[in-house]
Amino acid sequence: MTFFNFLSDDQQAWRENCFRFMEREITRDYIRECDMAREYYFDGYDKIVKEGWHSLLMPEELGGSAAGPMEYAVMCEAGARYGYDFVAAVVGTPSFTAQNLIKFGNPDQIDRFIKPFVAGELRFSIGISEPEAGSDAASTQTRAVRDGDEYVITGAKQWISGSGLPNAHILMLVRTDPDAPKHQGLSTIVVPNNLEGMTLNKLKTLARRGMGTYQVFLDEVRVPVANRIGEEGQGWEIIGSNLELERIACASGYTGCAQQAVDDALLYATQREQFGQPIYEFQVLKHMLADMQTQVDAARMLTYRAAAKVAAGEPALREVSMAKLFASETLLKTGEQGVRIMGGHGMLPEADMERYFREGMQSTIGGGTSQIQRSIIAKTMRETVRS
Numbered sequence: 001m002t003f004f005n006f007l008s009d010d011q012q013a014w015r016e017n018c019f020r021f022m023e024r025e026i027t028r029d030y031i032r033e034c035d036m037a038r039e040y041y042f043d044g045y046d047k048i049v050k051e052g053w054h055s056l057l058m059p060e061e062l063g064g065s066a067a068g069p070m071e072y073a074v075m076c077e078a079g080a081r082y083g084y085d086f087v088a089a090v091v092g093t094p095s096f097t098a099q100n101l102i103k104f105g106n107p108d109q110i111d112r113f114i115k116p117f118v119a120g121e122l123r124f125s126i127g128i129s130e131p132e133a134g135s136d137a138a139s140t141q142t143r144a145v146r147d148g149d150e151y152v153i154t155g156a157k158q159w160i161s162g163s164g165l166p167n168a169h170i171l172m173l174v175r176t177d178p179d180a181p182k183h184q185g186l187s188t189i190v191v192p193n194n195l196e197g198m199t200l201n202k203l204k205t206l207a208r209r210g211m212g213t214y215q216v217f218l219d220e221v222r223v224p225v226a227n228r229i230g231e232e233g234q235g236w237e238i239i240g241s242n243l244e245l246e247r248i249a250c251a252s253g254y255t256g257c258a259q260q261a262v263d264d265a266l267l268y269a270t271q272r273e274q275f276g277q278p279i280y281e282f283q284v285l286k287h288m289l290a291d292m293q294t295q296v297d298a299a300r301m302l303t304y305r306a307a308a309k310v311a312a313g314e315p316a317l318r319e320v321s322m323a324k325l326f327a328s329e330t331l332l333k334t335g336e337q338g339v340r341i342m343g344g345h346g347m348l349p350e351a352d353m354e355r356y357f358r359e360g361m362q363s364t365i366g367g368g369t370s371q372i373q374r375s376i377i378a379k380t381m382r383e384t385v386r387s
């Protein structure tokens with residue numbers, strides 16, 4: 001029986017391997033420097049591709065490892081050790097977007113998009129949100145009009161993370177039938193980021209600075225019909241089909257980063273002296289640290305429970321939403337408490353804590369806000385009420 005008793009011995013060994021890899025290959029200085037310079041993790045991405053983390057979930061015949069949600073969760077947890085943005089940039093968003101193509105793509109699309117993705121030559125972004133379609137994502141207005149064997153796309157997407165990177169391909173949710181009911185007139189199309197008529201603008205966000213998040217303007221952009229994934233009208237189903245994996249990636253990444261916030265705060269508290277003793281000796285700080293670690297352990301357990309349910313093929317909307325909600329709020333709280341424990345030092349970039357705090361704020365918004373997660377959880381509870 002391992003300490004993390006949600007994990008088998010093999011999964012525990014995989015977890016240790018992932019943490020060792022991070023320790024060896026991806027330093028905290030590197031992650032901090034990318035954040036401060038708002039630069040993508042090009043070197044880190046190459047190492048991740050070499051290690052095969054980005055294609056962990058892919059079938060073996062496509063060069064992946066055919067791993068399950070639990071292996072994915074522990075890898076995302078380790079990968080977020082020095083910052084959530086790193087794992088989201090090099091593994092999370094690209095890999096769960098690629099899963100949509102694995103499920104709904106045809107052989108030609110697997111050849112054109114998935115094979116170069118596995119080789120590390122093509123990146124995926126997910127393009128759902130728009131200026132007027134945030135939490136209410138199905139109110140997408142970006143319009144794709146069929147013209148022979150092309151779609152002509154006009155509109156604007158907002159917050160599309162990683163979409164400005166070299167050879168990024170956006171899996172974009174667009175409206176193909178404005179007369180159909182809201183959720184039924186949508187389709188998903190793979191849109192390379194360098195087509196004529198596209199303009200991308202990197203936003204100066206509080207967090208998500210290394211990966212970068214962009215406004216994407218589309219002015220009569222022509223995309224082959226052969227880039228449509230699935231059928232016309234199937235877009236909402238396709239975008240929603242990997243919601244569980246997305247929330248597992250988020251929750252496990254937030255947990256990994258929150259654990260580092262606790263570890264850093266604990267180390268600092270034992271080394272910093274005031275009034276002739278380590279500040280750790282003040283009971284108020286001990287209690288803050290105890291609450292922080294308890295929250296991180298709870299976040300990890302909720303995440304592993306969700307991953308175990310998805311791995312077992314059981315419906316897990318409630319569990320993945322609880323894990324995403326709790327882990328994001330835990331990252332925010334541990335970042336905030338960590339800054340308090342470090343005092344003025346916690347405000348400096350080299351302490352990393354201010355970055356964990358910023359990433360915590362972002363984590364309660366991206367991937368569906370905390371309010372939306374609570375509404376989903378409450379809805380699943382309401383469905384169980386028997387009169």
Ligand SMILES: Cc1cc2nc3c(=O)[nH]c(=O)nc-3n(C[C@H](O)[C@H](O)[C@H](O)COP(=O)(O)OP(=O)(O)OC[C@H]3O[C@@H](n4cnc5c(N)ncnc54)[C@H](O)[C@@H]3O)c2cc1C
Nearest residue numbers: 126127128129134135159160161208213366367368369371
């Ligand atoms: C850094 C960053 C990266 C992102 N990356 C991507 C990406 O790669 N791809 C992508 O498609 N999107 C991305 N997003 C967009 C993200 O998914 C949205 O920001 C999020 O869904 C919220 O939408 P919104 O910002 O428009 O807020 P709104 O939907 O306008 O919400 C504003 C407030 O109202 C609340 N609210 C709205 N509706 C309800 C409701 N029904 N019940 C209760 N409260 C409600 C919200 O919880 C929030 O507090 C990213 C966002 C950020 C900040």
